[in-house]
Amino acid sequence: MPSICFYFQVHQPFRLKHYDCFKIGHDHSYEDERKNREILDRVSTKCYLVANRTLLSLIKRYKGKFRIAYSISGTAMEQMEMYRPDVLQSFQDLAATGCVEFLSETYYHSLSFLYSKGEFIRQVGKHKEKIEELFHQTPTVFRNTELIYNNEIANFVSELGFKGIACEGLDHILGYKSANFLYHPPQNNNIVCLLKNYKLSDDIAFRFSNKDWKEWPLTAPKFAHWVHQTAGNGETINLFMDYETFGEHQWPETGIFDFLSHLPQEIFKHGDFNFKTPSEVMAAYSTRGEYDVHNLSSWADIERDLSAWLGNSLQYDAMERIYSLEKKIKETNDEKVIDTWARLLTSDHFYYMCTKYWNDGDVHKYFSHYNTPYDAYINFMNVVTDLEHVLEVEYQPKEMQAATVMV
Amino acid sequence: MLGWEFPPLFSGGLGVATFGMVKALRNNVDIKLIIPSYSTSSSLSNVNIIGLNSIAAKELDMEQLRFNFEDLTSEVHRIPLSLSPYHYINEEIERNRLREETANFTSERTLEMIHTIFSDSNVYGFNVMHKVYLYTQLSEQIARSMEFDIIHAHDWITFAAGLRIKNSTGKPLVVHVHSLETDRAGEGIRNSIYHLEKEALGAADSVFSVSQFTKEQIVRHYGIDPSKIHVVHNGIDPGDMPRKSHELRDKYVVFLGRLTHQKGPEFLLETAEKVTKVYPRVKFVVAGTGDQFAHVLETSAYKKLGSKFIFAGFLSKAKVDELLSMADVYFMPSVSEPFGITALEAAQHHVPTVLSSQSGAAEVMKSSLKADFWDTDKYANYIYALLKYGPLNQQLSESAKAELDGLTWDHTAKKIYNVYQQLLTN
Numbered sequence: 001m002p003s004i005c006f007y008f009q010v011h012q013p014f015r016l017k018h019y020d021c022f023k024i025g026h027d028h029s030y031e032d033e034r035k036n037r038e039i040l041d042r043v044s045t046k047c048y049l050v051a052n053r054t055l056l057s058l059i060k061r062y063k064g065k066f067r068i069a070y071s072i073s074g075t076a077m078e079q080m081e082m083y084r085p086d087v088l089q090s091f092q093d094l095a096a097t098g099c100v101e102f103l104s105e106t107y108y109h110s111l112s113f114l115y116s117k118g119e120f121i122r123q124v125g126k127h128k129e130k131i132e133e134l135f136h137q138t139p140t141v142f143r144n145t146e147l148i149y150n151n152e153i154a155n156f157v158s159e160l161g162f163k164g165i166a167c168e169g170l171d172h173i174l175g176y177k178s179a180n181f182l183y184h185p186p187q188n189n190n191i192v193c194l195l196k197n198y199k200l201s202d203d204i205a206f207r208f209s210n211k212d213w214k215e216w217p218l219t220a221p222k223f224a225h226w227v228h229q230t231a232g233n234g235e236t237i238n239l240f241m242d243y244e245t246f247g248e249h250q251w252p253e254t255g256i257f258d259f260l261s262h263l264p265q266e267i268f269k270h271g272d273f274n275f276k277t278p279s280e281v282m283a284a285y286s287t288r289g290e291y292d293v294h295n296l297s298s299w300a301d302i303e304r305d306l307s308a309w310l311g312n313s314l315q316y317d318a319m320e321r322i323y324s325l326e327k328k329i330k331e332t333n334d335e336k337v338i339d340t341w342a343r344l345l346t347s348d349h350f351y352y353m354c355t356k357y358w359n360d361g362d363v364h365k366y367f368s369h370y371n372t373p374y375d376a377y378i379n380f381m382n383v384v385t386d387l388e389h390v391l392e393v394e395y396q397p398k399e400m401q402a403a404t405v406m407v
Numbered sequence: 408m409l410g411w412e413f414p415p416l417f418s419g420g421l422g423v424a425t426f427g428m429v430k431a432l433r434n435n436v437d438i439k440l441i442i443p444s445y446s447t448s449s450s451l452s453n454v455n456i457i458g459l460n461s462i463a464a465k466e467l468d469m470e471q472l473r474f475n476f477e478d479l480t481s482e483v484h485r486i487p488l489s490l491s492p493y494h495y496i497n498e499e500i501e502r503n504r505l506r507e508e509t510a511n512f513t514s515e516r517t518l519e520m521i522h523t524i525f526s527d528s529n530v531y532g533f534n535v536m537h538k539v540y541l542y543t544q545l546s547e548q549i550a551r552s553m554e555f556d557i558i559h560a561h562d563w564i565t566f567a568a569g570l571r572i573k574n575s576t577g578k579p580l581v582v583h584v585h586s587l588e589t590d591r592a593g594e595g596i597r598n599s600i601y602h603l604e605k606e607a608l609g610a611a612d613s614v615f616s617v618s619q620f621t622k623e624q625i626v627r628h629y630g631i632d633p634s635k636i637h638v639v640h641n642g643i644d645p646g647d648m649p650r651k652s653h654e655l656r657d658k659y660v661v662f663l664g665r666l667t668h669q670k671g672p673e674f675l676l677e678t679a680e681k682v683t684k685v686y687p688r689v690k691f692v693v694a695g696t697g698d699q700f701a702h703v704l705e706t707s708a709y710k711k712l713g714s715k716f717i718f719a720g721f722l723s724k725a726k727v728d729e730l731l732s733m734a735d736v737y738f739m740p741s742v743s744e745p746f747g748i749t750a751l752e753a754a755q756h757h758v759p760t761v762l763s764s765q766s767g768a769a770e771v772m773k774s775s776l777k778a779d780f781w782d783t784d785k786y787a788n789y790i791y792a793l794l795k796y797g798p799l800n801q802q803l804s805e806s807a808k809a810e811l812d813g814l815t816w817d818h819t820a821k822k823i824y825n826v827y828q829q830l831l832t833n
Contacts, residue, residue: 317796377796
């Protein structure tokens with residue numbers, strides 16, 4: 001009995017304000033509160049509230065047979081708490097149905113696994129606490145930022161006690177195997193890999209409104225037909241996508257919400273198919289061999305690698321610079337400073353600096369509030385320079401301050 | 408082709424552009440180039456270059472010329488001069504002197520006079536209008552005995568000649584705009600040069616503009632039909648320039664260009680003041696001179712920025728290369744810059760650029776940092792970042808250098824050639 005496993009990614013970064021060199025040393029607030037609030041308002045109206053309402057009514061209509069999962073970054077949850085408690089409430093209403101699973105991720109939606117295991121563990125822990133506090137459940141399945149994945153990450157996360165991990169189903173790794181089964185990392189039976197079916201996921205997330213696509217317009221019956229074709233050759237179809245697909249990337253006028261509300265009834269027309277959350281999929285099916293990924297992969301761009309965040313020397317420089325402050329930051333024992341620093345680890349800041357395809361005015365530009373990747377880098381680095389200054393001036397160890405006075 | 412600045416004599420981008428273009432075009436086009444001053448040091452094979460400084464009597468109709476030369480003074484009267492930035496000295500004195508001197512010229516003396524006038528190492532100078540007038544007369548005469556298909560005139564100083572030759576031969580005229588009077592003297596200017604430009608732009612069969620920016624200016628200020636204006640960006644010869652280190656511990660921000668209102672010296676000063684506050688270990692090197700020189704010098708002193716500026720004066724090509732090879736940032740805050748070929752030269756020296764958005768170079772250089780000409784906060788932030796963040800400096804200089812591969816004169820020549828073809832088939 002094959003399952004559809006939906007997981008939606010909900011994330012909002014704390015965007016930085018325009019921070020030029022004249023602010024360094026004088027202005028220690030870095031975020032653009034107005035813009036963050038505006039964007040959350042817009043996305044809430046266009047996406048979160050409408051999609052939550054749609055999904056809640058589906059859950060009610062199918063009396064527990066329609067089931068979904070979310071991963072919500074800590075920075076998104078915090079912004080909802082601050083600016084849109086009504087949106088947070090609508091997620092809590094979904095959680096209360098018992099048909100919704102919440103996944104684990106790094107609190108700050110960061111690439112911390114690559115730079116600091118200590119910080120990674122801290123963020124995963126902080127996120128778990130937040131999920132428990134807001135949704136009263138403890139996540140058991142982990143999804144790393146932007147599905148960044150390899151064997152090492154899976155093994156590490158397994159050590160932390162997670163039972164499952166979401167990742168991209170890469171053709172060149174799968175070979176003749178299908179993403180529609182569960183796998184485990186080489187020599188590790190303690191954790192299950194849930195592979196994204198990128199074709200069917202991206203049909204919804206990216207191609208839905210593309211009029212040049214030969215399958216346009218995509219209707220619920222058509223999509224359900226494709227899903228049904230997998231019968232006999234798969235146990236779970238993992239449809240992983242950004243939640244903002246609904247209403248924000250694909251506008252309501254494209255019919256995306258109609259599509260969503262009609263999908264379950266079309267899927268159910270084939271009696272064998274059902275909906276399950278990631279942990280239910282893992283409970284229902286066993287793994288069918290190894291999924292062996294050495295190089296880091298992700299779900300981004302056509303490369304499905306890390307080049308969107310670590311593709312040029314500016315991104316490496318910014319990333320190394322901010323992580324190099326970790327020790328000093330943590331030595332302050334000041335929660336506020338640690339939080340200020342950690343918010344700068346959010347992957348979006350580095351994504352804005354991506355120069356790949358920049359000239360073609362592509363998707364990266366769509367997601368960035370900067371005119372150019374260079375502006376993104378300069379703004380970020382000015383902020384980091386100020387943070388370094390704050391560390392030096394305000395958090396210098398006592399004995400060093402004394403020494404300075406002596407001199 | 409009618410040109411004005413040409414190596415080794417030039418004061419701005421026009422000479423560099425004319426030379427680069429002719430060099431790239433000559434393999435496919437038979438070029439006869441008339442310029443005021445020619446030196447064999449800049450000869451090009453396959454190009455017939457006629458310099459008025461060494462024109463032979465047989466190429467001219469001396470009788471006709473003598474008459475014209477006498478006529479020169481009265482013609483000049485018709486051109487009221489509010490010539491910026493090229494003139495500084497009282498026109499009247501020169502005009503009277505010339506009137507007396509030319510009254511009883513023999514043809515030998517006339518030719519000698521022509522050679523002298525065009526041997527001046529300053530191709531503009533106080534008597535630029537005399538030169539323009541004379542250039543127009545002589546070019547028209549020379550063209551009469553020449554075979555050619557297209558007239559290609561560079562900037563206002565040759566436009567009158569282009570118009571005359573078009574009228575007398577009926578050949579198609581292409582005017583090439585490297586700079587407009589509205590750039591040099593301000594948007595609102597409506598002087599005789601403006602009107603000359605307007606007449607030539609209107610009468611021309613096709614117009615080349617060195618940027619989209621300039622094309623828009625031509626449409627806006629001169630009311631020319633945009634469909635006949637072709638954007639032909641300037642190029643640069645491929646090549647790699649070595650970096651040099653300098654002795655000072657300070658970093659160098661280089662400004663290259665005439666110190667005139669057009670080049671934005673006000674904004675240079677304001678930016679320098681802002682940068683030095685947040686990044687004291689910097690020197691602004693100013694290479695070039697002009698009517699704003701004293702003002703810039705005095706203001707920098709008044710603002711206590713004297714130690715932050717190095718005024719290098721007008722530099723030779725070799726000196727410019729040396730300066731750029733040591734520069735950390737190239738800064739071009741022009742109020743209105745049709746192209747700004749120096750920005751490409753800076754990139755060739757691996758120097759990242761901070762450019763005015765009101766420039767043609769900004770259109771083609773993706774990896775430059777751009778701000779509106781008046782936005783000195785933004786300029787300063789960019790310059791600060793390039794001085795402070797090494798990886799940014801390196802990334803931008805590398806990608807700018809890579810961009811130059813697509814900005815060669817061959818590329819420019821190809822576009823020009825295509826328009827020539829169209830004109831000849833129509």
